[in-house]
Amino acid sequence: MARPKTIITCAVTGAIHTPTMSDHLPVTHNDIAAQAIAAAEAGASILHLHTRHPADGRPSVEPDDYSGILSRVKQSTDAVLNITTGGAPTMRIEERIQAAIRFSPEMCSLNMGSMNFAFHPLADRYDTWKHDWEKDYIAGSEANIFRNTFADIKQAATELAPHGIKFEHECYDVGHLYNLKHCMDIGLFKAPVFLQFVFGVLGGIGAEVDNLIIMKRTADRLFGDGYRWSVLGAGAAQMPLATTASQMGGNVRVGLEDSLFISRGKLAESNAQQVTKIRRIIEDLGHEIATPDEAREILDLKG
Ligand code: KMH
Numbered sequence: 061m062a063r064p065k066t067i068i069t070c071a072v073t074g075a076i077h078t079p080t081m082s083d084h085l086p087v088t089h090n091d092i093a094a095q096a097i098a099a100a101e102a103g104a105s106i107l108h109l110h111t112r113h114p115a116d117g118r119p120s121v122e123p124d125d126y127s128g129i130l131s132r133v134k135q136s137t138d139a140v141l142n143i144t145t146g147g148a149p150t151m152r153i154e155e156r157i158q159a160a161i162r163f164s165p166e167m168c169s170l171n172m173g174s175m176n177f178a179f180h181p182l183a184d185r186y187d188t189w190k191h192d193w194e195k196d197y198i199a200g201s202e203a204n205i206f207r208n209t210f211a212d213i214k215q216a217a218t219e220l221a222p223h224g225i226k227f228e229h230e231c232y233d234v235g236h237l238y239n240l241k242h243c244m245d246i247g248l249f250k251a252p253v254f255l256q257f258v259f260g261v262l263g264g265i266g267a268e269v270d271n272l273i274i275m276k277r278t279a280d281r282l283f284g285d286g287y288r289w290s291v292l293g294a295g296a297a298q299m300p301l302a303t304t305a306s307q308m309g310g311n312v313r314v315g316l317e318d319s320l321f322i323s324r325g326k327l328a329e330s331n332a333q334q335v336t337k338i339r340r341i342i343e344d345l346g347h348e349i350a351t352p353d354e355a356r357e358i359l360d361l362k363g
Pocket residue numbers: 071074076144145146147169170171230258261317
């Protein structure tokens with residue numbers, strides 16, 4: 061049987077990294093759109109999009125802060141658009157699903173459990189990390205719970221159901237796979253589901269290959285052949301885990317939402333640079349990447 065092609069998702073800006081951390085993080089609507097388009101041209105077939113307040117680059121989930129970005133990206137690429145419903149850990153589910161309701165994209169993310177959520181240990185892995193984490197981020201992230209209760213998940217699933225959107229189910233730990241299985245059992249989601257295994261967020265499962273094996277085996281047991289999967293490694297784990305996942309038959313997610321770096325101690329100059337790097341690795345190792353239309357078919361999107 062021919063090996064399925066590898067889908068590259070690019071998560072362009074997110075809500076975690078701040079403009080002080082890298083000059084290359086896109087925070088204006090113009091830059092988010094331009095970097096998304098360049099990432100698609102480099103080989104990303106799915107664009108996972110957050111937006112930000114035009115005034116200062118703070119995370120936003122306002123539909124009006126998406127519209128210019130979405131129309132520009134749609135004009136210039138045929139990439140699959142995937143809008144976050146995670147938003148930022150401080151936001152309520154009602155706000156977080158508004159943009160998906162308004163724009164009815166082919167995909168959106170859906171986070172599969174409540175958790176502590178912090179990125180800061182990743183700083184230890186980079187010798188040249190100079191930012192003031194206490195000021196920028198740690199204090200805030202340690203105080204917050206990323207709330208995704210069963211009631212929140214049910215609300216998102218129910219309100220978005222009429223749109224036929226395929227979810228990128230963000231699973232940060234083994235328990236989140238069981239949460240998803242439960243939600244499927246009560247009829248909230250139908251197979252085939254698309255799982256994003258997330259590694260290396262403090263509060264979730266660590267970024268070790270053993271853990272990837274455990275997530276994959278658990279998903280096999282719970283979902284049989286009724287799922288597709290992808291891997292996201294936060295920070296330093298991004299490229300190593302994406303490489304491993306692609307060799308195991310999985311799909312990959314890169315982008316500045318998940319890591320600001322291109323290699324040890326070196327900031328990525330763009331999202332496209334990360335896409336180009338993982339694409340080169342995947343192709344050098346003998347696999348093919350999926351076009352947007354192939355991704356639509358593999359993931360059974362509404363198109
Ligand atoms: N920030 C990532 C670790 C979402 O947007 O729904 C997970 C994420 C969440 O992309």
